[in-house]
Amino acid sequence: MSLNTLENVRIVLCQTSHPGNIGSAARAMKTMGLQHLYLVQPKFFPDPQATSLAAGATDILDKVIVTSSLPEALTGCGFAIGLSARKRTLSHEIVEPKEASRQALSIAQNQPVALVFGTEMSGLSGEELDYCQLQSIIPANPEYSSLNLAMAVQIMCYELRMHALEGKLDAAPEAALASNDDLERFYAHLEEMLVQIGYINPRAPKKLFERLRRLYSRTRLEKEEVNLLRGILTLSVNPKKHTKY
């Protein structure tokens, strides 16, 4: 049985307004066998309403990790899936919950994976989605798609559990994927180099750089590949002195 893989999945809630939703999400997670909850700048936490709605899942609240930014909550993750009902122009690959769960569990066999949820009012921002490698949309009723945050968490955790119970996980990727922190260092490095060579203007709109980010984001870079790319970046602004070519 591959239920252990659920150990490697974390749920990340960004800037939650209603602490009751945090409690309900914890309960939803525990009923499906998940336990790692990360909160990015929650408006209220800890809070008695969160504790009350968590019911028998207060152990999950006790272990919550609160962070001040999304990248911090993604530390060590090889893969992050953003849950958002909105399609954007510069779009990520978008999949249904079932397919998102399949991909998440495949990678979670080796590395931590995150499911990222936005605020109750407006969901994930474009910037937050940019930290994710994949977007998933729960195909709700277009006439009323206002799914409660904890309900969305419940559906995703349910799909993960169903998939884990099937016991037919896809083969794990052969090579380790770059972690979120590796990627962020690479993006910073890339941006610095692009500014240095005059390809982008640090004071101009960032559209161009965002496109590059998304391109690499989709690629699911391996750890080794990030090292290779960063080697190129280093050399491209500071070529080896003794080169003969």
Place this chain on the structure above:
Amino acid sequence: MSLNTLENVRIVLCQTSHPGNIGSAARAMKTMGLQHLYLVQPKFFPDPQATSLAAGATDILDKVIVTSSLPEALTGCGFAIGLSARKRTLSHEIVEPKEASRQALSIAQNQPVALVFGTEMSGLSGEELDYCQLQSIIPANPEYSSLNLAMAVQIMCYELRMHALEGKLDAAPEAALASNDDLERFYAHLEEMLVQIGYINPRAPKKLFERLRRLYSRTRLEKEEVNLLRGILTLSVNPKKHTKY
């Protein structure tokens, strides 16, 4: 697209204690495109907490049908699925939510179908389950399976919607299934006959009759078949006078 089939699915909540759960269930239903909510003896309804938690789904609360018994809520249904985490000795066929949704939608192409949920504290009683032809269990974490009622409704409605969106519904059953009311009349008739012939004692425990109910329940009797069976019942206690045998 076969989303219209969802029109033929009703959600039945039995003896709900917390009106907030009724509101949350209505919201969960509407996000997935369902709209027919039946309440069997709710403790509080209407109630401001139900209205508040329904958010934009108060139209569903406005149309709620409140009944004094489960059979009444199942009136006209060709098929009822009981959601219950408990396995019983005299067990129904038990399937996972995905399979339950598949069967429900197949029949809902022609006839109303019900998903029946028990109380928050103890779920469906054995007697309530006996009104259902199939049992479905959401395979929750055995160490903490305390799924909130509205969350369970959300998961089932999600599975129904996913199945309807696939657009590959199984062929509808050729013959009309007997409705719940036909079945109840048949069971009453059968019991009466069994008492009359001395097969069961009206004052003794009902285990024997329950077994018969479950047997027929599993069979998914067609309308015509119920008529045939009732014909047999009538004749068996009151044979035709002119019979020659």
